[in-house]
Amino acid sequence: MRSVIPDLNETDVEDSPIRDAYRRLTPGSARAHEQAARWIAGGTSRQSSYWKPYPLTIVKGTDSRVWDIDGNCYIDIINNFTALVHGHAYPPVVDAVRDFLPNGHLWAANNVHQTELAELICRRVRSVSAIRFCNSGSEASNLGLKLVRTATGRRKVLMARFGYHGMVPEFESGSMNQCGPDTFVGDFNSAQSFEAVLDEFGQEIAGVFLEPMLGAGGVLVGDSDFFFRVAKATREAGALFVLDEVQTFRLAEGGLQALLDVEPDLTLFGKFIGGGFPAGAVGGNAEVMAVLDPDHLRAYHSGTFNGNPISMLAGALTVRDLTAAKIDHMTNLAIRLKEGLLRAAQQVGLPLAVNQTGSLLNVFLMPEAPPTAWQRTDEDTSRRFHLAALNHGVFFARRGFMVLSTCMTPGLIDEIVDRCRAALEDVAREAPPAAASAHS
Numbered sequence: 001m002r003s004v005i006p007d008l009n010e011t012d013v014e015d016s017p018i019r020d021a022y023r024r025l026t027p028g029s030a031r032a033h034e035q036a037a038r039w040i041a042g043g044t045s046r047q048s049s050y051w052k053p054y055p056l057t058i059v060k061g062t063d064s065r066v067w068d069i070d071g072n073c074y075i076d077i078i079n080n081f082t083a084l085v086h087g088h089a090y091p092p093v094v095d096a097v098r099d100f101l102p103n104g105h106l107w108a109a110n111n112v113h114q115t116e117l118a119e120l121i122c123r124r125v126r127s128v129s130a131i132r133f134c135n136s137g138s139e140a141s142n143l144g145l146k147l148v149r150t151a152t153g154r155r156k157v158l159m160a161r162f163g164y165h166g167m168v169p170e171f172e173s174g175s176m177n178q179c180g181p182d183t184f185v186g187d188f189n190s191a192q193s194f195e196a197v198l199d200e201f202g203q204e205i206a207g208v209f210l211e212p213m214l215g216a217g218g219v220l221v222g223d224s225d226f227f228f229r230v231a232k233a234t235r236e237a238g239a240l241f242v243l244d245e246v247q248t249f250r251l252a253e254g255g256l257q258a259l260l261d262v263e264p265d266l267t268l269f270g271k272f273i274g275g276g277f278p279a280g281a282v283g284g285n286a287e288v289m290a291v292l293d294p295d296h297l298r299a300y301h302s303g304t305f306n307g308n309p310i311s312m313l314a315g316a317l318t319v320r321d322l323t324a325a326k327i328d329h330m331t332n333l334a335i336r337l338k339e340g341l342l343r344a345a346q347q348v349g350l351p352l353a354v355n356q357t358g359s360l361l362n363v364f365l366m367p368e369a370p371p372t373a374w375q376r377t378d379e380d381t382s383r384r385f386h387l388a389a390l391n392h393g394v395f396f397a398r399r400g401f402m403v404l405s406t407c408m409t410p411g412l413i414d415e416i417v418d419r420c421r422a423a424l425e426d427v428a429r430e431a432p433p434a435a436a437s438a439h440s
Helices: 017-025 027-039 091-103 112-124 137-152 169-175 191-204 224-236 256-260 286-292 309-321 324-348 379-391 410-430 433-439
Strands: 058-062 065-068 073-076 130-134 156-160 183-186 205-210 240-244 266-269 280-284 353-357 360-364 401-403
Touching: 017 027, 017 379, 017 410, 073 410, 091 309, 112 130, 112 280, 112 309, 130 137, 130 286, 137 169, 137 205, 137 240, 137 266, 137 280, 137 286, 156 169, 156 191, 169 183, 183 191, 191 205, 191 224, 205 224, 224 240, 280 286, 324 353, 324 360, 324 410, 360 379, 379 410
Parallel strands: 156 183, 156 205, 205 240, 240 266
Antiparallel strands: 058 065, 065 073, 130 280, 266 280, 353 360, 360 401
16 A cells, blocks of 8 residues: 655656657756756756656646647646636636736735635535635645644644645654644544544544545545534544645535535635635634634734735635536546547546546546555556556646536537547557556
8 A cells, every 4th residue: 555645756758659759749848847956956946747757847727728838738637626617827817917916916804705705615515604714725724723723722733534624744744644742543434433433532533624525535535424423522522623625615616525525624615716826714603703703813813915916806706606506517528538548538438437426537448446546556557548648638747636627618628539549549658558457
């Protein structure tokens, strides 16, 4: 079993025509990465957007396509890891931000757009009656951690092993399948596992943090009974139940919690709520959020860019325009993509499995999807598929994570499938089907 985040173990594809083609197509990105590495530690500020031999340097994005520094065009099916639900340069956001900028774009006071966005989210998510903004999902996790500790007077947290709640030390422990000094872990979708930890250590635990879907873990959705039982055991232990909807808020107007019929004490938000600009948030019931009441302040929370006007303006437009009909549209496209990829792999003779929930997918070049992405055994073939797909103009995450947007069409999905079929053919030539199956 792997015990580290997949992006930490990136290696090169050696002696590969796929890699050689990638180098021929992207010399500008190679030079840009070499220059970046002179001044930026590791040549990037995002490990999840790094791959060998070097990542692309993108210079433009419109609707469902991006262009790199060499002028190559790609169909974008990562959409910045769910942050761009309407695709690139969404016209209502572009127009609104352009009109707003001459008025200035940052000040140390309130703005009306954060109120508009807050009301939109509170009206959509039944468990949220008040909200507080920050700048990312990681910041939301950190704020959520502060709130549960303040509300309970306890320090420790319980989360799913291989879960992901951003770059916060307490949560990184669990992401890497480790208990830490302040972190307990349980098995995702095993209520008994969480109940056992709460039964033994409940008096030490401030909050239980769970994703309704393990995103980095491979797009794995929990079942309603799991969340119901864990929430019940959490509250019986006097702790708070926190649901991380940073990636999954896009899956229903009320978030995935609405589909699962689960009501947390706190909800974490991020990604698309900023309309393509930095934003995060924590929302919850009035009792928990009262620790931030300035008249009876118990938890101090501030930040120079919190609730900044541009993110709030763009976010309000983006959330407002994500209707149930558009969510259904993306889900139907994701099903079409999943079925097309499975057919393409069968035609080529490669093993392939796809986890799909709403507009999110994760692809594995294995006969069956692993229990989590950290336990995959297709590192070599998945690496080749990623580079081959880029060579054929399809851009998704190195780990096989794919994210659709509202501006996509059935015809575009069919084009993606055709391009991925060509990429799979390239992989089959380098890693014959028999070898690939044995490796899986």
